Amino acid sequence: MRSAGLPATGTPDPASQQIPNQHVLDRADRDQNSRDPSSLGSIRILGDLRRDEGRVSEAEDLFRRALDICEVSFGPNDPETRRALLDLAWVLETEAKYSEAENLCRKALAAEEAVPDSVNQKILLDTIGILALLLWRQEKYAEAETMNRRAVEISKVLHGPESSATLHYYSTLSRVLEDSQRFQEEETILRQARDITERQHGPELPDPLQWTRRLARNLRMQGRYAEAMDLYGTLIGPRTSAISPDQEIETLHIQNGIAQVHQGQGRHSEATELWSQVLSEKTRLLGPEHPSTLETLTDLASSLVHQGEYIRAEELHRRALDASYRVLGADNEATLVRAYYLAGVLRHQNRYTEAETMYRRALETSRRILGSRHQFTVNCVNFLAQMLRRQGNNAEAGEILRQLILGNFAN
Numbered sequence: 001m002r003s004a005g006l007p008a009t010g011t012p013d014p015a016s017q018q019i020p021n022q023h024v025l026d027r028a029d030r031d032q033n034s035r036d037p038s039s040l041g042s043i044r045i046l047g048d049l050r051r052d053e054g055r056v057s058e059a060e061d062l063f064r065r066a067l068d069i070c071e072v073s074f075g076p077n078d079p080e081t082r083r084a085l086l087d088l089a090w091v092l093e094t095e096a097k098y099s100e101a102e103n104l105c106r107k108a109l110a111a112e113e114a115v116p117d118s119v120n121q122k123i124l125l126d127t128i129g130i131l132a133l134l135l136w137r138q139e140k141y142a143e144a145e146t147m148n149r150r151a152v153e154i155s156k157v158l159h160g161p162e163s164s165a166t167l168h169y170y171s172t173l174s175r176v177l178e179d180s181q182r183f184q185e186e187e188t189i190l191r192q193a194r195d196i197t198e199r200q201h202g203p204e205l206p207d208p209l210q211w212t213r214r215l216a217r218n219l220r221m222q223g224r225y226a227e228a229m230d231l232y233g234t235l236i237g238p239r240t241s242a243i244s245p246d247q248e249i250e251t252l253h254i255q256n257g258i259a260q261v262h263q264g265q266g267r268h269s270e271a272t273e274l275w276s277q278v279l280s281e282k283t284r285l286l287g288p289e290h291p292s293t294l295e296t297l298t299d300l301a302s303s304l305v306h307q308g309e310y311i312r313a314e315e316l317h318r319r320a321l322d323a324s325y326r327v328l329g330a331d332n333e334a335t336l337v338r339a340y341y342l343a344g345v346l347r348h349q350n351r352y353t354e355a356e357t358m359y360r361r362a363l364e365t366s367r368r369i370l371g372s373r374h375q376f377t378v379n380c381v382n383f384l385a386q387m388l389r390r391q392g393n394n395a396e397a398g399e400i401l402r403q404l405i406l407g408n409f410a411n
Helices: 024-029 037-052 056-074 078-095 098-113 123-135 141-159 165-177 183-199 204-219 226-240 245-264 268-286 291-306 311-326 333-348 351-369 376-390 392-406
Strands: none
Touching: 037 056, 037 078, 056 165, 078 098, 078 123, 078 392, 098 123, 098 245, 123 141, 123 165, 141 165, 165 183, 165 204, 183 204, 204 226, 204 245, 226 245, 245 268, 245 291, 268 291, 291 311, 291 333, 311 333, 333 351, 351 376
């Protein structure tokens, strides 16, 4: 699975946008069904508003209408049409409609590159940035890396080599490298970005600390636990007297990383103790069903599995999964992973029928949102087949494995 939390690319900064007044909203409501080019601005305003409100299906309809108007009125290569393609692609990304969004971005990129003498570098950068994000979402890492590296170079020219925009694309590139298991290359990017932010902000301000935490995570994933612990120690130091909620949460992220180091070193009891503390604090600060709280709940449950405490681990995995269904939805990747983990703890207890049910549920979701050939989907198939064989159902186990080999799962 991908690393969590890739920053969005090409998205407008909400803090920089003006809230439309009631007159503008009234006009947008009147114009939303219009096909007249003069209504384009109103439709976009209403689309932005619906997207920001989380009413993404309504936003999608509005941005589709805007794209239709642009293509009919201005043609496929007009800047307004390219902007409309990106607006729609971004909404589709939030709905996990990655393939369609990717096609729109490729169309926008082709249109932008069709007129090399009048390329708008900002639109080009936004297009490449969103396309890189969509490729990453679909785990097309090689092309995502190419697009991110291209975005870095454009941003260096457009915004400067040490600008926040360029650092943003360094961040997205590092995520792609992490998910490609190319940790040494990612380490180089992280150190470079951390050096830039330390020059700009000073070593104890938030930006450098966040890059340092990312670097500590990278070292941990390389198995360089002593170096990772040294970095986590430098992060805990300036945070010990922190009193603001944001600083408390940042400290909890650091402690979570330390628990991961303990886990990687096989010190499961220490990891469990620390995760229990982090869970208690996150519940207090963020609430029991905040996505970050649920991540820690899942980590704690997994640590208990390593210690053979299956009954307690099952209880925590069920809590995390139930909350994930409510908060994130059935088709969220975190929900999928939690269903898979619950199936695993049931398997460890030799409760094969219950494990089979959970693996089937995970497989169905994984095929739908990740695709039939994704490694996570393959893992679900293999474990489901194992559960079927344990129950003597060799025929079905053999059939689903045959379908896997032939690649015949329908998407």
